[in-house]
Amino acid sequence: MARRKRRLSQAALADRYELYQRAVQNPELEVALLEQFYREAFGARARPRTLREDFCGTAWLAATWSASHPRRRAWGVDLDPEPLEWGRVHNLPRLGPSVMRRVTLLQGDVRQVETPGADIVCALNFSFCALQRRSALLDYFRHARNQLAPRGLLVLDLLGGTATWDVAEDVREVDDSGIFYYWEQAEFDVLSHHMLAHIHFEFPDGSRLEQAFSYHWRLWTLPELRDLLHEAGFAEVRFYNEVFEEGEDEEYLSPTGRYQRVERMENQEAWVVYIVALNARGGE
Numbered sequence: 001m002a003r004r005k006r007r008l009s010q011a012a013l014a015d016r017y018e019l020y021q022r023a024v025q026n027p028e029l030e031v032a033l034l035e036q037f038y039r040e041a042f043g044a045r046a047r048p049r050t051l052r053e054d055f056c057g058t059a060w061l062a063a064t065w066s067a068s069h070p071r072r073r074a075w076g077v078d079l080d081p082e083p084l085e086w087g088r089v090h091n092l093p094r095l096g097p098s099v100m101r102r103v104t105l106l107q108g109d110v111r112q113v114e115t116p117g118a119d120i121v122c123a124l125n126f127s128f129c130a131l132q133r134r135s136a137l138l139d140y141f142r143h144a145r146n147q148l149a150p151r152g153l154l155v156l157d158l159l160g161g162t163a164t165w166d167v168a169e170d171v172r173e174v175d176d177s178g179i180f181y182y183w184e185q186a187e188f189d190v191l192s193h194h195m196l197a198h199i200h201f202e203f204p205d206g207s208r209l210e211q212a213f214s215y216h217w218r219l220w221t222l223p224e225l226r227d228l229l230h231e232a233g234f235a236e237v238r239f240y241n242e243v244f245e246e247g248e249d250e251e252y253l254s255p256t257g258r259y260q261r262v263e264r265m266e267n268q269e270a271w272v273v274y275i276v277a278l279n280a281r282g283g284e
């Protein structure tokens with residue numbers, strides 16, 4: 001008698017890197033922001049060509065950067081060979097051979113890997129928070145500065161706000177797919193600002209991919225970052241906050257995906273701020 005095949009759940013069939021990219025990343029928006037930060041630092045006609053994406057994971061941003069202009073090139077650096085290989089197999093080939101030639105992926109610690117002087121070095125999605133000791137982060141900032149062209153930017157982003165300094169869970173649907181993305185802040189220690197966070201996914205068939213990714217982070221504060229960046233030799237540090245607008249529901253302000261430079265900022269429940277550190281003092 002023929003045995004009935006057991007159908008695998010959607011969670012068992014899922015690719016966690018693909019899900020991560022769909023749920024978390026928007027590289028086109030990030031390329032536009034990097035261009036904006038560079039223009040605002042070095043003049044309306046300044047055009048960045050080279051990007052080093054630190055903590056790059058699958059290097060989707062590095063790939064998108066190189067695809068955005070035929071004279072652009074990028075380096076991606078990550079400790080873990082697995083996401084780098086995933087990026088080589090999935091992200092690079094679909095952009096064609098000319099883009100592939102302009103992206104170099106390197107496995108190693110971001111504090112050690114050397115690359116040619118780049119216009120922009122970035123460490124996004126809060127990934128530098130994996131460096132939890134002050135001396136480790138300072139080493140990283142010094143090394144990142146040494147990987148920049150004389151007129152170059154280090155760009156970071158940071159998550160903060162009252163709701164993030166706590167245990168919490170946030171859930172949202174991934175682009176109308178019926179798949180739900182969970183961001184769980186499982187532990188938060190006020191003394192060290194150590195956070196343990198997990199990403200989980202839930203599928204239309206009810207199955208779940210638990211702890212698809214986990215992070216041990218120190219949630220740094222913006223003034224700590226500014227001080228460390230100056231200590232590492234950066235000439236100027238700028239902060240960019242998201243612009244919110246009145247949406248259809250007048251009670252709530254909606255995020256726009258646009259960022260503007262701020263000198264002061266009121267606390268909110270949750271915010272994401274971009275930190276832009278200039279290697280040389282800016283022109284504007």
Ligand SMILES: C[S@@+](CC[C@H](N)C(=O)[O-])C[C@H]1O[C@@H](n2cnc3c(N)ncnc32)[C@H](O)[C@@H]1O
Nearest residue numbers: 055056057078079080108109110124125127130
């Ligand atoms: C949150 S993922 C970031 C992915 C991608 N940058 C993004 O924007 O979504 C963090 C990555 O940092 C890498 N990582 C952690 N510590 C590192 C280090 N010291 N040097 C290089 N990569 C590191 C991990 O292997 C992981 O792939």
